[in-house]
Amino acid sequence: MKDSCLGKHQVEDGRRAHRRAQEPSAPTRIGVEALFRAHAPFVAAFLGRLGIPPSDVDDLVQEVFLVAHRKGGYESGPAKPRSWLGAIAVRVASSRRRSAHRRKEVAVEDEQLEAVVFPGATPAERYQAREALGRVQQALQSLDLEHRGVFVLYELEGESCQAIAASFGIPVGTVYSRLHHARRRFTASHRALLAADGADAPLGPPLPAGEGR
Amino acid sequence: MTKGPPPRLLDDPTAPHALREDLAQAMRAEMPYDTATGFASLATALESDSAVASQSAETAVASGAKAGAKLAASVPLAVKLAAGVTGVALATTLATTLMLGGDATPDRPQSPPAAPAPTDQATAAPPQEAPTPPAVTATSPSTNAGPSNQQPRAAKPEPASNAHNGHGAVRIRRPKRPVHADKTPRGARSPETANLARVKRLLEARPGAALRAAEAGHRRFGHGMFYPEREALAILALAALDRGSEAATRGRRFLAQHPDHPMRKRVRTVLQEAGAAEDEEPR
Numbered sequence: 001m002k003d004s005c006l007g008k009h010q011v012e013d014g015r016r017a018h019r020r021a022q023e024p025s026a027p028t029r030i031g032v033e034a035l036f037r038a039h040a041p042f043v044a045a046f047l048g049r050l051g052i053p054p055s056d057v058d059d060l061v062q063e064v065f066l067v068a069h070r071k072g073g074y075e076s077g078p079a080k081p082r083s084w085l086g087a088i089a090v091r092v093a094s095s096r097r098r099s100a101h102r103r104k105e106v107a108v109e110d111e112q113l114e115a116v117v118f119p120g121a122t123p124a125e126r127y128q129a130r131e132a133l134g135r136v137q138q139a140l141q142s143l144d145l146e147h148r149g150v151f152v153l154y155e156l157e158g159e160s161c162q163a164i165a166a167s168f169g170i171p172v173g174t175v176y177s178r179l180h181h182a183r184r185r186f187t188a189s190h191r192a193l194l195a196a197d198g199a200d201a202p203l204g205p206p207l208p209a210g211e212g213r
Numbered sequence: 214m215t216k217g218p219p220p221r222l223l224d225d226p227t228a229p230h231a232l233r234e235d236l237a238q239a240m241r242a243e244m245p246y247d248t249a250t251g252f253a254s255l256a257t258a259l260e261s262d263s264a265v266a267s268q269s270a271e272t273a274v275a276s277g278a279k280a281g282a283k284l285a286a287s288v289p290l291a292v293k294l295a296a297g298v299t300g301v302a303l304a305t306t307l308a309t310t311l312m313l314g315g316d317a318t319p320d321r322p323q324s325p326p327a328a329p330a331p332t333d334q335a336t337a338a339p340p341q342e343a344p345t346p347p348a349v350t351a352t353s354p355s356t357n358a359g360p361s362n363q364q365p366r367a368a369k370p371e372p373a374s375n376a377h378n379g380h381g382a383v384r385i386r387r388p389k390r391p392v393h394a395d396k397t398p399r400g401a402r403s404p405e406t407a408n409l410a411r412v413k414r415l416l417e418a419r420p421g422a423a424l425r426a427a428e429a430g431h432r433r434f435g436h437g438m439f440y441p442e443r444e445a446l447a448i449l450a451l452a453a454l455d456r457g458s459e460a461a462t463r464g465r466r467f468l469a470q471h472p473d474h475p476m477r478k479r480v481r482t483v484l485q486e487a488g489a490a491e492d493e494e495p496r
Binding site: 133191 | 219221222223228229231232234235236238239240241242243244246248251252254255258259438474475478
């Protein structure tokens with residue numbers, strides 16, 4: 001109704017302005033220094049979960065942020081800062097693995113467990129937590145790096161599938177698929193570890209075939 | 214594959230109980246990371262990264278120009294012009310690629326917008342880019358200056374129009390300029406980085422000296438880039454010197470000013486220990 005009172009050009013201008021308002025606002029950038037301050041501990045922990053030995057974590061954290069710097073910092077969008085840094089970390093860890101001499105997984109795992117702290121835990125709780133973490137780390141090692149990265153980001157870091165997809169530059173369906181395979185393998189590996197430990201903890205119901213989707 | 218996301222294992226009642234417990238424990242685990250030291254190393258790494266990029270760009274420019282010259286010398290006169298153009302274009306491409314980080318990855322096309330601002334403070338890029346245009350125009354007398362941010366890209370087609378044998382080498386040095394613009398913050402940042410590294414180095418063995426270095430850093434750099442890290446280290450030094458009340462006062466102020474700082478946990482621990490020590494004291 002209002003349109004009829006306006007000239008054709010005014011209507012067109014109004015529509016254009018409306019369209020502009022509908023468009024997402026200009027992305028904001030976060031420089032690597034701010035990123036580092038906010039997320040360096042996360043990157044270090046994430047690299048540890050990817051199976052990087054603590055002695056190498058510092059170097060790789062640097063590499064991750066150098067790559068982030070070369071990319072011009074983080075730009076707001078569907079990829080969240082953590083998933084974006086996580087995707088970079090997976091690539092950096094992957095290239096490191098390819099170039100470096102592969103170390104004994106068991107030694108790496110021991111090293112990791114020694115480095116980890118459980119704030120506020122009693123010695124007994126700490127022991128239990130170490131055992132649990134050891135199983136999780138070992139089960140994670142049954143996954144290849146790409147599946148491990150997606151699994152850790154989703155299951156342990158609470159990132160959304162959309163953010164992970166945008167960060168890795170893959171479709172969301174691929175994230176679901178990787179998660180599905182990663183969860184299946186992780187669960188099986190964890191169950192085997194529990195059985196090997198002779199743990200009397202209840203194994204719980206077996207995962208249904210459609211689990212994980 | 215248009216299904217929704219699966220429930221997280223931790224929240225999935227069908228997942229084994231032991232598995233969920235282990236995952237919960239793993240999520241509670243923390244890997245200690247020294248952000249202050251890491252930050253100092255990163256600053257140094259960024260500097261050397263810029264320096265390497267600059268050197269690589271120069272090398273690429275020189276080799277590209279050489280290649281162009283060689284080619285030009287070895288082919289008939291009729292194709293000299295074309296060869297010169299090829300060499301220049303190759304050099305420009307290489308230099309531009311290296312300027313973008315020395316890493317010619319396939320997803321590089323996403324990066325070019327970031328290339329003219331190699332500084333890590335991407336949001337603060339405009340003031341640092343400001344000196345770029347005069348520097349570039351100074352080396353490109355025969356070209357009409359395009360938008361300052363797009364200099365390396367704009368350089369590509371231009372040599373074709375005015376490539377007069379050896380003159381291409383001068384023009385293709387232009388991509389180097391934005392990196393030189395990065396030298397300003399580099400020079401200003403290094404002493405503060407060095408001071409922070411010194412504080413960190415002294416903290417364990419000589420907390421008194423670490424505190425003095427941190428205070429000197431405060432006086433010299435004020436609320437500079439590393440102020441929060443320096444202040445946190447000063448608080449740790451105070452605690453190590455058994456100056457609990459001072460550490461607690463400054464610690465509380467630090468936590469109020471920087472509630473999300475990665476070193477907040479260490480500062481909080483100091484506060485707790487200082488509080489416990491005060492409680493234990495009979496006075």
